[in-house]
Amino acid sequence: MNDGYRLARSQSNEAHCCVTFSGMASLLSHLGRSVLIVLIWTAWSTSVRSESLTIVTESFPPYNYSQDGQITGMSTEVVNAVLKEMGLKIEIQMYPWARAYKLAEKSRNHLIYSIARIPEREAIFHWIGPIAPYKTSFYKLISRRDIQVSELNEAKQYSIGCSRDDVITQYLQSKAFKNLSVVSRDTQNIMRLKAGLVDLIAFDEASFTYQVKQLGLNLGLFQRVHRLEDLSDSLYMALNRASDERLVNQLNHALDAIKKSGEYEAIQKRYY
Numbered sequence: 001m002n003d004g005y006r007l008a009r010s011q012s013n014e015a016h017c018c019v020t021f022s023g024m025a026s027l028l029s030h031l032g033r034s035v036l037i038v039l040i041w042t043a044w045s046t047s048v049r050s051e052s053l054t055i056v057t058e059s060f061p062p063y064n065y066s067q068d069g070q071i072t073g074m075s076t077e078v079v080n081a082v083l084k085e086m087g088l089k090i091e092i093q094m095y096p097w098a099r100a101y102k103l104a105e106k107s108r109n110h111l112i113y114s115i116a117r118i119p120e121r122e123a124i125f126h127w128i129g130p131i132a133p134y135k136t137s138f139y140k141l142i143s144r145r146d147i148q149v150s151e152l153n154e155a156k157q158y159s160i161g162c163s164r165d166d167v168i169t170q171y172l173q174s175k176a177f178k179n180l181s182v183v184s185r186d187t188q189n190i191m192r193l194k195a196g197l198v199d200l201i202a203f204d205e206a207s208f209t210y211q212v213k214q215l216g217l218n219l220g221l222f223q224r225v226h227r228l229e230d231l232s233d234s235l236y237m238a239l240n241r242a243s244d245e246r247l248v249n250q251l252n253h254a255l256d257a258i259k260k261s262g263e264y265e266a267i268q269k270r271y272y
Contacts, residue, residue, distance in 0.1 A: 053247070054110045055079065055090055058097040060186070061210045062271055063114040063132055063235060066094060074271040075114040075235060078131045078255075081263050082237075085254035096184050098164040108242045111251075114235035116167040120174060125241055126248040128255060130234030132268075135205045135227060136168060139193065142223040147199055149226040158199035161189035168202045171231055187211055194221065202228060206271075 057064045063075040071092045083090055095103070104112035105124055116134070117127055138155055140147045149155045152175065159179045162169040163186050172180060181198050183189060189201040190211055203211075205224070212219050239248055258264045 052109055053088070053090055054103075054107070055092045056100040056103050056110060056112050057092055057094055057114070058100050059094060060097075060114060060204070060207055061214070062206055063134075063204075064094075074267060075132045077267045077270075078258070078264060079113055079237060081258045081267065082128075082251060082254045085257050086250055097166055097186075098184060101165045104238060104240055106240075108240050109244070109247070110240045111237055113237040115238045116231060117234070117236050117238075118167055118171060118231075120170050121167075121238070123241070125238035126243060126245070127236050127238055128248065128251045129236030131237055131255070132235040134232065134235050136202055136231035137205055137208075137224045137227045138200045138202050139208060139222050140200050140225050141193060141196070142221060144199065147225065149200070151226070152228070155200060155226065161192050161198035161201040163189065168228075168231060171228070172202070187215065190215060190217070200225070202231075 057071065057076070059065050060073075062073055064071060064073040066072075071094055076092065079092070094100075100112055101115075104110045111128075112125075114132055114134075115121075115125075117129070138149055138160075140149075147158060149158075156177055156179065159181055160172065160177065161181050161183065162172065164182050164184055166186075169180060169182060181192070183192070186203065186207070189198070189203070190208075192198050193201045194217065208222075209219065212222065237251065239251070255264075
């Protein structure tokens with residue numbers, strides 16, 4: 001083999017090595033950028049999910065209530081499933097409704113459930129849901145045959161027990177009801193109705209049955225007289241309006257995921 005051939009061969013190998021090295025450097029550079037993008041996205045996603053989130057609710061069985069020191073119920077199970085899907089574990093705080101509502105209304109990254117979605121509240125919150133069905137009706141004592149309500153306006157002549165900052169109270173006020181007797185807790189209204197202190201109360205139907213039994217009262221003492229169709233739809237989670245919209249999206253995506261997996265339906269079946 002002559003020197004010219006060896007020189008050409010050597011130059012060819014060096015060029016090949018340079019091309020190979022250059023290609024590998026380009027590939028590593030590309031992979032590096034990809035890894036960096038993934039790391040940045042992961043950090044961004046984690047920062048959104050890890051951002052301080054406070055969850056508040058009230059005692060509103062069978063949707064949310066305390067049992068053996070734990071907050072449970074149909075809506076609570078859905079909320080916990082959503083948090084699990086997001087990789088979060090957050091202790092839920094239970095307050096009287098008026099306080100829970102004010103916290104969610106005024107404080108960033110505060111989420112409240114179970115809450116009805118009505119026009120008066122639409123712009124106050126970001127909405128995640130629905131998370132549970134519900135129906136609302138007027139109830140009276142079965143002995144009060146003088147009370148007849150076949151449509152909403154007929155109820156205006158009667159005194160109605162309702163709760164502070166509750167959706168029912170807000171709805172009736174928007175319909176120009178004047179004879180509203182407002183207290184802080186729903187269960188107070190059942191006892192006031194039994195005692196004849198108010199003529200009617202408006203209550204979620206599933207919750208009314210549960211609460212009457214929990215109070216040790218005979219369900220036969222009461223009669224459902226008229227359903228409020230405008231308040232018979234679905235319950236939601238609601239997040240303070242100043243909260244990060246990416247957090248809203250993640251909550252909605254997690255809820256969609258448990259609905260697609262069948263977990264949401266399985267929760268519903270345990271209560272209906």
